[in-house]
Amino acid sequence: MSMDITFLGTGSAYPSPTRGASALVLRREGECWLFDCGEGTQTQLMRSHLRAGRITKIFITHLHGDHFFGLPGLLCTLSLQSSPDPHKAPVDIYGPLGLHSFVRRSLELSHQCPAEEFKDFSSLDRDEVSPQGPPGRRIHLDPVEDCYSLVEEEQLVVKAFRLFHRVPSFGFVVEEKPRPGKLNVQKLKDLGVQPGPLYGKLTNGTAVVLESGVTISPSDVVEDPIPGRKICILGDCSGVVGDAAAKLCRQADVLIHEATLDDSQEEKAREHGHSTPKMASALAKQCRAQQLVLTHFSQRYKPAAQRGEGDTDVTELKRQAEAGLGGQEVTLAEDFLTIEIPMKK
Amino acid sequence: MSMDITFLGTGSAYPSPTRGASALVLRREGECWLFDCGEGTQTQLMRSHLRAGRITKIFITHLHGDHFFGLPGLLCTLSLQSSPDPHKAPVDIYGPLGLHSFVRRSLELSHQCPAEEFKDFSSLDRDEVSPQGPPGRRIHLDPVEDCYSLVEEEQLVVKAFRLFHRVPSFGFVVEEKPRPGKLNVQKLKDLGVQPGPLYGKLTNGTAVVLESGVTISPSDVVEDPIPGRKICILGDCSGVVGDAAAKLCRQADVLIHEATLDDSQEEKAREHGHSTPKMASALAKQCRAQQLVLTHFSQRYKPAAQRGEGDTDVTELKRQAEAGLGGQEVTLAEDFLTIEIPMKK
Numbered sequence: 166m167s168m169d170i171t172f173l174g175t176g177s178a179y180p181s182p183t184r185g186a187s188a189l190v191l192r193r194e195g196e197c198w199l200f201d202c203g204e205g206t207q208t209q210l211m212r213s214h215l216r217a218g219r220i221t222k223i224f225i226t227h228l229h230g231d232h233f234f235g236l237p238g239l240l241c242t243l244s245l246q247s248s249p250d251p252h253k254a255p256v257d258i259y260g261p262l263g264l265h266s267f268v269r270r271s272l273e274l275s276h277q278c279p280a281e282e283f284k285d286f287s288s289l290d291r292d293e294v295s296p297q298g299p300p301g302r303r304i305h306l307d308p309v310e311d312c313y314s315l316v317e318e319e320q321l322v323v324k325a326f327r328l329f330h331r332v333p334s335f336g337f338v339v340e341e342k343p344r345p346g347k348l349n350v351q352k353l354k355d356l357g358v359q360p361g362p363l364y365g366k367l368t369n370g371t372a373v374v375l376e377s378g379v380t381i382s383p384s385d386v387v388e389d390p391i392p393g394r395k396i397c398i399l400g401d402c403s404g405v406v407g408d409a410a411a412k413l414c415r416q417a418d419v420l421i422h423e424a425t426l427d428d429s430q431e432e433k434a435r436e437h438g439h440s441t442p443k444m445a446s447a448l449a450k451q452c453r454a455q456q457l458v459l460t461h462f463s464q465r466y467k468p469a470a471q472r473g474e475g476d477t478d479v480t481e482l483k484r485q486a487e488a489g490l491g492g493q494e495v496t497l498a499e500d501f502l503t504i505e506i507p508m509k510k
Numbered sequence: 511m512s513m514d515i516t517f518l519g520t521g522s523a524y525p526s527p528t529r530g531a532s533a534l535v536l537r538r539e540g541e542c543w544l545f546d547c548g549e550g551t552q553t554q555l556m557r558s559h560l561r562a563g564r565i566t567k568i569f570i571t572h573l574h575g576d577h578f579f580g581l582p583g584l585l586c587t588l589s590l591q592s593s594p595d596p597h598k599a600p601v602d603i604y605g606p607l608g609l610h611s612f613v614r615r616s617l618e619l620s621h622q623c624p625a626e627e628f629k630d631f632s633s634l635d636r637d638e639v640s641p642q643g644p645p646g647r648r649i650h651l652d653p654v655e656d657c658y659s660l661v662e663e664e665q666l667v668v669k670a671f672r673l674f675h676r677v678p679s680f681g682f683v684v685e686e687k688p689r690p691g692k693l694n695v696q697k698l699k700d701l702g703v704q705p706g707p708l709y710g711k712l713t714n715g716t717a718v719v720l721e722s723g724v725t726i727s728p729s730d731v732v733e734d735p736i737p738g739r740k741i742c743i744l745g746d747c748s749g750v751v752g753d754a755a756a757k758l759c760r761q762a763d764v765l766i767h768e769a770t771l772d773d774s775q776e777e778k779a780r781e782h783g784h785s786t787p788k789m790a791s792a793l794a795k796q797c798r799a800q801q802l803v804l805t806h807f808s809q810r811y812k813p814a815a816q817r818g819e820g821d822t823d824v825t826e827l828k829r830q831a832e833a834g835l836g837g838q839e840v841t842l843a844e845d846f847l848t849i850e851i852p853m854k855k
C-alpha cells in the first residue's frame with residue numbers, strides 16, 4: 166500500500182514562479198487527497214507527475230487567499246475533464262465555515278457548477294446564509310477530544326484540530342487504522358495447525374477449536390497489531406490551541422509545519438500568526454514526530470537550486486529546526502518534492 | 511508616447527504550463543491596463559517584464575472562470591505590495607454585472623479587502639444584492655451608439671460593445687483622441703510669421719491677427735489632426751451583436767480576436783459560442799483592421815516552440831485567418847509576446 170506526499174506549492178502570501186501558493190497532495194494507492202489549493206494549483210498539478218482526476222477529497226486549512234483561491238478553477242477543470250463521465254464520484258471538500266458559500270457562488274457566477282459535496286467545519290459558531298445547491302454538512306467540535314472528526318473509512322481516519330492564527334486555521338491528522346498482527350507460523354505448526362481457513366479466522370480475531378479439542382485464541386498465535394502511518398498537515402499558525410494537537414500528532418510519521426520566517430524574526434512571525442523553525446521543531450519534539458517537514462516559506466527564501474546572489478539562504482531554516490531537535494534531520498519542502506512514507510512492518 | 515500589448519495568457523478553458531488563462535496588458539507610457547485576469551495571471555506578470563504595481567485599470571470581458579478567477583489573488587497581492595503606501599491610487603475595475611459582488615466577497619472572506627473602485631456594466635437588466643463596501647457604478651448601454659462608455663480621459667476613450675457568447679461577453683475599444691495637426695512652417699514663414707507664441711495659438715486652434723492686420727486662421731496653416739491609435743480587444747464570442755462593433759473597430763491598429771478552434775471545427779466552435787480563424791478574419795476584414803491577432807486557443811494548440819510530436823499545429827490557424835484576409839499577415843498570440851503599436855505621424 167504505497168503512500169507519498171507531493172508538495173505543489175511551498176510559498177507564503179502569493180504564488181511566485183519559484184514557489185507556488187500552498188498545496189500538497191497525499192497519495193495512497195493512487196487515490197489523491199489535496200490539502201490546500203492556492204491560486205495556480207491546477208497548473209502545478211499539470212507540471213507534476215500527479216493526475217488531477219485522481220483527486221477524491223480536498224481539505225482547506227484556512228481562508229486566506231493563498232490557500233484557497235485556486236479551488237474554483239480546479240473544480241471547473243475537474244468538471245470539464247469528467248464531463249464525459251457523469252458517474253464519476255463527487256469530490257468531497259472539507260474546510261472552514263464560509264468556504265462552501267465561496268465555492269458555490271464562484272461556480273454559479275462562472276456558470277459551471279459541478280455536484281461537489283461540501284463539508285464545513287469551524288470553531289466559528291455563527292450561521293451563514295446558505296447558497297443554492299446541495300447543503301453542506303456542518304461538523305462540530307468534539308468537546309472531549311477537542312477536535313473535529315472529518316473522515317472515518319475502513320482503513321483511515323481524518324481529524325482536524327485548531328491552530329492559533331489571525332483567522333480560524335486547522336491542522337489535519339490522517340491516520341491509518343492498525344493492521345492485524347502477523348501470525349506466528351512456527352507456533353501454529355508446533356500446535357499442529359496446518360495452513361488453511363483456520364489461519365484466516367485467527368488473523369481476524371476469532372478463536373478456533375482444533376479436532377483435538379484444544380482451543381487456540383488469537384492472542385496465543387497472533388502478534389501485536391501493526392500501527393498504521395500517521396501524517397499531520399498543519400495550516401498557518403503561531404501555535405496550537407489546547408492539548409489536542411500534541412495528542413493527535415503523537416509519533417507522527419511525518420509532521421508538516423509552516424516556517425514562514427527564520428528564528429531571528431520570531432516576533433514578527435508571531436505578530437502575523439506564523440511560525441519559525443524553532444517553533445515548528447518544538448511541536449515536533451513534543452509529539453516525537455519521526456520526520457519534520459517545513460513549508461510555507463516567505464517568498465524571500467528561494468529554493469536552493471534557484472537561489473541567486475543576494476537571495477536569502479533557505480537552508481538556514483533547516484539548520485535552525487535541526488538545532489531545536491538535537492540534530493535530528495529536518496526536510497525543507499520545495500515545489501514538486503515527493504516524500505515516500507513506507508508501511509510499518 | 512510608447513504603447514504596447516503583452517499577452518500573459520493565450521489558452522482557453524484553463525491555465526496550462528504552455529498557455530496561461532486569458533490575460534493581456536495594454537501599456538501606454540508605463541501605465542498598465544489589464545484585460546481579463548484568468549487564474550495565474552499574477553504569476554505570469556512576475557514572469558514577464560511588466561510590473562503588477564503599474565496596473566491602474568482592469569477590464570473583464572465576461573464571467574467564465576478562465577477569464578476572472580485570478581482577480582482576487584492579484585488584488586490581494588497588489589494590496590500587500592502597496593500596503594506601505596496608503597496613498598496609492600485605487601485600481602478601477604470594469605466588468606459584467608456580478609463581478610463586483612464576487613470580488614468583494616472573495617476579499618472579505620479572505621480578510622483582505624483593498625479599496626478598489628468597481629464599475630459594472632452589462633446588458634443584463636436585473637438587480638443584484640450589493641455586498642458590503644463602496645458601491646459600484648452601474649454603466650448603462652447607450653441605445654444610440656449601442657455601446658457602453660467606460661472611460662473618458664484627456665487623451666483616451668474606452669468603450670465596450672456586446673458579443674455573442676453563452677453568457678454576456680464584451681469587446682473593448684481603447685482609442686486615443688486625435689492629436690492636433692502639424693504646423694506648416696514653410697507657409698508660416700512665407701506669411702511672415704516668426705516662431706514664437708503665435709505658433710502655439712494656431713496649433714491649439716486659435717486664429718491670430720498679425721501686425722499687418724492680416725488674420726491667419728488655424729485651417730490655413732495647420733494640417734489635419736493626426737488620428738490616435740485604436741486597439742480592440744474582444745472577449746469570447748461567436749460573433750458581434752448589432753452594428754456597433756464594426757463601427758467602433760473600424761481601422762483598428764490592432765484587433766485582438768479569439769480563435770478557439772480551427773476552421774474545420776466551425777460548427778463545434780459556434781455551438782460553444784466561440785470563433786475560428788475564418789470568423790475572426792471576417793470581422794477584421796469588415797473593420798479594415800491593420801493587424802489581426804488571434805488568441806484564446808484551445809490548449810491542444812501548443813505554441814510552435816513547445817510543440818511535441820503528435821501535437822496539433824497552431825500555425826494552421828494563422829494560415830486559415832490569412833486566407834480570409836487575402837494574404838494579409840496575421841499574428842498568433844503566445845504567452846509573453848509583446849506587440850508595439852507605433853504612434854501615427
